[in-house]
Amino acid sequence: MSYDFRDIEARWQKYWAENGTFRAENDSAKPKYYVLDMFPYPSGAGLHVGHPLGYIASDIYARYKRHKGFNVLHPQGYDSFGLPAEQYAIQTGQHPAITTKENIARYREQLDKIGFSFDWSREVRTSDPTFYKWTQWIFIQLFNSWYDNHEDKARKIADLEAIFVSEGNTKVNAVCDEDVTEFTAADWSNFSSKEKQEILLKYRLTYLAETEVNWCPQLGTVLANDEIVNGVSERGGYPVVRKKMTQWSMRISAYAQRLLDGLDTIDWPQPLKDSQANWIGRSEGAIVKFRVLPSHPQPSPEGRGSNDEILNDIDNVISSIENALKVLPSGEDLGGDEKQHTIEVFTTRPDTIFGVSFMTLAPEHELVQKITTAQQKAEVEAYVEATAKRSERERMADVKTISGVFTGAYAEHPFTKEPVPIWIGDYVLAGYGTGAVMAVPCGDQRDYDFAKHYGIDIPNIFEGVDISEEAFADKENTIIANSDFLNGLSYKKATKRAIDELEQLGQGKGKINYRLRDAVFSRQRYWGEPFPVYYVDGMPQMIEEQYLPIELPEVEKYLPTETGEPPLGRADIWAWDSTKNKVVSNDLIDHTTVFPLELNTMPGWAGSSYYFNRYMDPHNDEEIFSAAAINYWKEVDLYIGGSEHATGHLLYARFWQKFLFDCGIVPVDEFAKKLINQGMILGTSAIIYRIGGNINKYVSKGYVKKEGDFFYASDTPKDDSSNKSLDEDEINIDNIAGEPTENHTSLTPIHVDVSFINSSDELDIEKLKNWRPEFKNAEFILEDGKYIVGREVEKMSKSKYNVVNPDGICEDYGADSLRLYEMFLGPLEQAKPWNTAGINGVHSFLKKLWKLYHNGDTFEVSDAEPTKDNLKTLHKTIKKVEEDIENFSFNTSVSTFMIAVNELTAQQCNARAILEPLLVLISPYAPHIAEELWQKLGHQESISTAAFPVFEEKHLIESTKEYPISFNGKMRFTLELSLDLNKDEIEAAVMAHEKTQQQLEGRAPKKVIVVPGKIVNVVG
């Protein structure tokens, strides 16, 4: 009987499904192991061969762990809410619920054909109300929590209220909005209910705030920072503009330090950790407060004097400033605002504070309007307006252009009391730090360039450093000069001293700043989780947990709007009756018992931030998961997925896990112990070359050589006798075509479908002609009777016709071949090109394996004692495969299987004692054929229940070694010697060998290096 993979695979897939073979138990005496894949977005395009790569790897590991005696949880589900599903729905004009369902069905069909050992009884879908009930529930927990810096954890908001009642907020050290003001217990009791709610909102871990968001008009929604790539939306590549909107935000910044520290405790790839650390962007420095001078103090004549002069003249300077402060100028000059303003800046270099020669505010900075003088007003306003108009992308695109405007205002240097001019410039970002910088041109290149450009002073405060050409930013080699009490100090010491002095003055303090911003959590879209929120008097109220889920309402049109009104605004039944506790018609809104519901929906990352925990107990209606389930499974042991989620999903999921940990809901604060990023599988595009512009004629690759924009004939003829005399320019397409010539003919490369190409890169011309009308009458110039295509490795995409689907491969070669080949391509974590041609190798390996268990057409294994060689091959294989799986080196274990089967075939081995354990080794990789042969061997139970074979060293012990004999490090010949020999005996044997004498040509060797069991090197 031949290897009928179609029949075998269909039968076993059915068997596994019907018998629940891979169902995990929540209660087992076995040790647990949780292997997770990043669940897919069910997009409309279906899977291509790149998608299952990680799933195959995790499946191999899961199956291996079962053989090793673990109770393995290996679930799968769908991330079915969010932009991808909705965009597809919009493109096809259907309701997202319908397209999502269809896409899931298609995905499932494709996945099932590959033979994964998923426990489908635990499937989750983020768009399913039974699932998003718990997404809403977590949102409520976040709303009801605040972050206590003292305890460094999230606490219940009720605790905070209790503190406010007893002592106000003066002693509270919380992560909260910038604009909270101090109040006492008495104040608190006098606040209205609404005021109290407003204050509490500033502390909650999810809060409403008017924030400047990334608005994408084409997508009709706001986007998180990680959803924007190069200034345009990650999905669709649409422009993104900044816009002020009231939005829900997640106070992820509260967890910045813990998210950073946690990286040290998890086994994740270093590049991924680096990019998270980078994203969090911790920097140590200081906040410095500069008082804005209320009038126009005279800048020092002739630019700025030296520090010595200032120090000598300090009294004068101070008194002039004092005068300036006393004599309040007319209100007009202050823009009608007579308040004393303070600019706060964040700096990582407080040691360079004496090098400050100007300040720069972001154009959006709130003080800009207030401090700008009348003379500068027009110019400043024009600049602010111009900046606001520029999209994020434009601003990023021209980093090199220096622009800025002087506000006319001055601030007072905290130490020298010198006036410092205040500028605005778009190189200062409103979103980072305080949106203002103290510019130290001698120590920062951007400040330097700005100062040069506008002719501002560049005082040098570094000892022995030339700053005539560029700024000096090397902290390590810094010695401060011209800086009063900081003179002669190193960066480190000066920093500390400067901060101390600033604190003395009450004009600054040490501060750690993070780049990580709070995450916007509202989306103006239809296809997402509704918020469990309604509004009373404009203040958000949570719907009680017992009434969850709040299900998505039906709407007439689910398309987003360009202006930002959420589609849920179109729902007729979308109001909350707070007495009946149910969703009712909008017509009933009376603002006393029936209230409007939140119209935004949650972003795509909501559901994916905790789904891994829900798999542990996915059908629980009472709780998010039972305590027993979470305490048994605890965390994911192995998580496999793409690195593109580094600063999105993987950061948000860690954040929620830490929050749930603070709440005592999960037992560990990192959800995944080990993570592996699988590399991308690239397509190998096929390219044909059209001659000239409109001629429907194509040349084979051998005639093509690229140089600049021209393509012309290759100068590498196969038989060199005929063409030898011609040089490149003389050979050209038209010569070959036998037609009138020019020297060069340009060729147009055209992508064609990769399925028309055979394993030798030969084009099936008939298929191409039938593909599209324009090729119907095309002419092809062949080489050796074939048309050979050019090949190019690029991302798989429909437009390049290089997409390969797994279903097709399963149909032609079988799932086991697909699985083996995907692993055989190369290291899991590496990007690698797909070329279907190579699959022949693993497919014929499976046929050879099949033959090993058959004599002709009949299944036949013997109970004969295995030979020494048989055992050696088996145990060598056990050892290698086990090591490889533990190291996730799946490509090398496929080679090992091939070697084993080649050897056993050569040994004509058909001993059950060898062939049985061999099947278990292979079964994680090629489970269908393994099950089939296992059954033929007489087993009743699935091979997945079999124990992994145990390696026995004794079968590998050798008595002799084929020693490589080197002369001056170059291997010349090998010599088989007993391993019992000691160094001297080996040396004697080598020296006695005739070839050694040949090599030495009679000379005596200077030295002989003998490493027993390894090598001999004769140094001559």
Next chain:
RNA sequence: GCUGAAGUGGUGGAAUUGGUAGACACGUUGGACUUAAAAUCCAAUGGCCUGUAAGGCCGUGCGGGUUCAAGUCCCGCCUUCAGUACCA
């Protein structure tokens, strides 16, 4: 610019702690079987030199170094890919 990863035959890739570079495959060439094709099997296959063989020389991005011995370790470059980007 910064951070990270990687450069090995025609191709994908092996090579444990520094110890026989190119395992295992694909492709190619030749052969067997076949009316033919497919499938299968056998042989050769890094480059160069010597007619073949025996043998020799050169070879892991480039240039140095350490060592009896370097793809592997050290120093200095180059290139490619990925992430990030005015972060004060």
